[in-house]
Amino acid sequence: MAESPLRVALLGCGTVGTAVARRLVDRADEFAARVGRPLEVVGVAVRDAGKPRPESGLDASLFTTDADELVTRADVVVELIGGIEPARGLLISAMKHGASVVTANKALLGEDGPRLYETAAENGVDLYYEASVAGAIPLLRPLHVSLAGDSVQRVMGIVNGTTNFILDKMDRTGEDLADVLTEAQELGYAEADPSADVEGHDARAKAAILASLAFHTRVAAPDVSCEGIMSITSEDIRAARKMGCVVKLLAICERRQDERGDESLSVRVHPTLVPRSHPLASVREAYNAVFIETELAGELMFYGQGAGGDPTASAVLGDLVQAARHKVTGSRGPGESAYADLPILPMAQVQTRYVIRTDVQDRSGVLAHVTSVFGTQGVSIESMRQGVRRSEDGLATLTIATHAASDAALARTVDQLRLLDDVSAVTSVLRMEGI
Numbered sequence: 001m002a003e004s005p006l007r008v009a010l011l012g013c014g015t016v017g018t019a020v021a022r023r024l025v026d027r028a029d030e031f032a033a034r035v036g037r038p039l040e041v042v043g044v045a046v047r048d049a050g051k052p053r054p055e056s057g058l059d060a061s062l063f064t065t066d067a068d069e070l071v072t073r074a075d076v077v078v079e080l081i082g083g084i085e086p087a088r089g090l091l092i093s094a095m096k097h098g099a100s101v102v103t104a105n106k107a108l109l110g111e112d113g114p115r116l117y118e119t120a121a122e123n124g125v126d127l128y129y130e131a132s133v134a135g136a137i138p139l140l141r142p143l144h145v146s147l148a149g150d151s152v153q154r155v156m157g158i159v160n161g162t163t164n165f166i167l168d169k170m171d172r173t174g175e176d177l178a179d180v181l182t183e184a185q186e187l188g189y190a191e192a193d194p195s196a197d198v199e200g201h202d203a204r205a206k207a208a209i210l211a212s213l214a215f216h217t218r219v220a221a222p223d224v225s226c227e228g229i230m231s232i233t234s235e236d237i238r239a240a241r242k243m244g245c246v247v248k249l250l251a252i253c254e255r256r257q258d259e260r261g262d263e264s265l266s267v268r269v270h271p272t273l274v275p276r277s278h279p280l281a282s283v284r285e286a287y288n289a290v291f292i293e294t295e296l297a298g299e300l301m302f303y304g305q306g307a308g309g310d311p312t313a314s315a316v317l318g319d320l321v322q323a324a325r326h327k328v329t330g331s332r333g334p335g336e337s338a339y340a341d342l343p344i345l346p347m348a349q350v351q352t353r354y355v356i357r358t359d360v361q362d363r364s365g366v367l368a369h370v371t372s373v374f375g376t377q378g379v380s381i382e383s384m385r386q387g388v389r390r391s392e393d394g395l396a397t398l399t400i401a402t403h404a405a406s407d408a409a410l411a412r413t414v415d416q417l418r419l420l421d422d423v424s425a426v427t428s429v430l431r432m433e434g435i
């Protein structure tokens with residue numbers, strides 16, 4: 001007798017949901033072979049059930065607006081709606097009804113991950129979310145499973161495709177941010193509300209997920225210091241180019257140890273100058289790349305497509321197969337590990353290198369005044385370069401690169417610079433990594 005199918009409910013049929021559905025339809029036999037039983041899509045919850053969706057390959061009768069009912073009659077629920085509610089309530093209800101769940105929803109995991117892990121554990125079901133960070137790249141399972149015997153020191157990378165697409169295009173064409181953002185939206189990379197991308201909130205949620213897995217501790221999105229790319233101008237990009245750098249939005253999660261040996265974490269997202277010779281500088285378009293530094297393995301780099309329907313569907317479907325196999329075989333995958341309970345270092349104490357651009361009066365004594373401000377605040381200067389005097393305003397650009405300094409000391413330095421008569425404006429302050 002033929003095996004009865006495993007029931008799959010899809011929540012959402014947008015950019016990612018459509019790609020997932022299409023593949024399930026086109027490769028039904030392969031999925032049945034991999035899982036050990038056929039997968040049957042028993043329903044798809046959407047906002048507009050009457051909208052024609054021929055690209056999904058699914059029968060129109062499967063579409064419904066009653067997601068609450070749908071999740072009660074599935075073995076595996078795949079959530080691709082996004083946002084906090086109704087996604088959270090639906091996932092919790094699905095797990096309470098005995099379904100394993102797969103989601104690509106980093107906003108929800110960043111906000112309320114522990115509640116979801118607990119519900120999964122209480123109900124003996126799987127919760128998988130590989131697609132939530134870095135789209136297609138197999139990253140979370142290697143971090144959580146493959147590196148479980150090692151000790152992660154640092155995770156640093158480009159985890160938002162939309163902002164990388166924007167910064168890369170600005171670098172290559174000299175265009176302004178607003179023009180390039182529209183193109184990223186049209187290509188399906190951006191979130192429903194693109195401010196989540198450009199203000200760094202999407203990368204912040206991903207950094208929280210990465211730090212939690214890397215350091216076996218609980219980090220939520222609000223714990224992550226976050227600056228987006230809205231203030232980056234084409235002038236910043238040109239100036240970076242002159243210095244042999246590119247600007248990238250990086251997520252950085254680091255384990256620190258003080259003199260007494262006490263451990264803490266720094267988790268942050270901000271635009272960063274990266275030398276063109278660094279591998280992260282060559283990450284183009286909507287690609288993502290993540291470096292992991294561990295005690296035993298050393299440096300690992302993960303690279304691939306971080307956004308878009310098909311690439312993200314790859315990760316979602318991998319999770320679906322895994323969850324479905326467990327349903328068939330009865331064995332569970334790895335659960336959450338959050339025993340370490342490490343404190344998060346406040347951003348003011350985090351040490352990075354900086355590049356500060358100022359417009360100064362081109363007259364004698366100016367360099368001495370500027371360097372004395374840095375000296376007073378204990379910020380060590382690595383190099384200083386003055387451009388030629390501009391005919392239109394008589395000012396010159398002075399670019400100062402620092403050695404590692406705390407965020408707080410740097411902020412005081414910038415405040416003091418702004419008070420100097422010689423300094424007409426501090427035009428840019430950027431952190432620098434990857435040297």
Ligand SMILES: NC(=O)C1=CN([C@@H]2O[C@H](COP(=O)(O)OP(=O)(O)OC[C@H]3O[C@@H](n4cnc5c(N)ncnc54)[C@H](OP(=O)(O)O)[C@@H]3O)[C@@H](O)[C@H]2O)C=CC1
Binds near residue numbers: 048082107306
């Ligand atoms: N796009 C990408 O490149 C990536 C996205 N992700 C994540 O994947 C998830 C889905 O993203 P994406 O496919 O781009 O999103 P879309 O906005 O393209 O699609 C969202 C889908 O959810 C449906 N929906 C919205 N609200 C409800 C609701 N209240 N009840 C039922 N259905 C609803 C929409 O229905 P309708 O079609 O009727 O409007 C639509 O089908 C998000 O969590 C996102 O962060 C992760 C990695 C990459």
Ligand SMILES: N[C@@H](CC=O)C(=O)O
Binds near residue numbers: 160161162202308
């Ligand atoms: N909007 C996100 C989509 C994937 O997570 C991005 O641009 O990376």
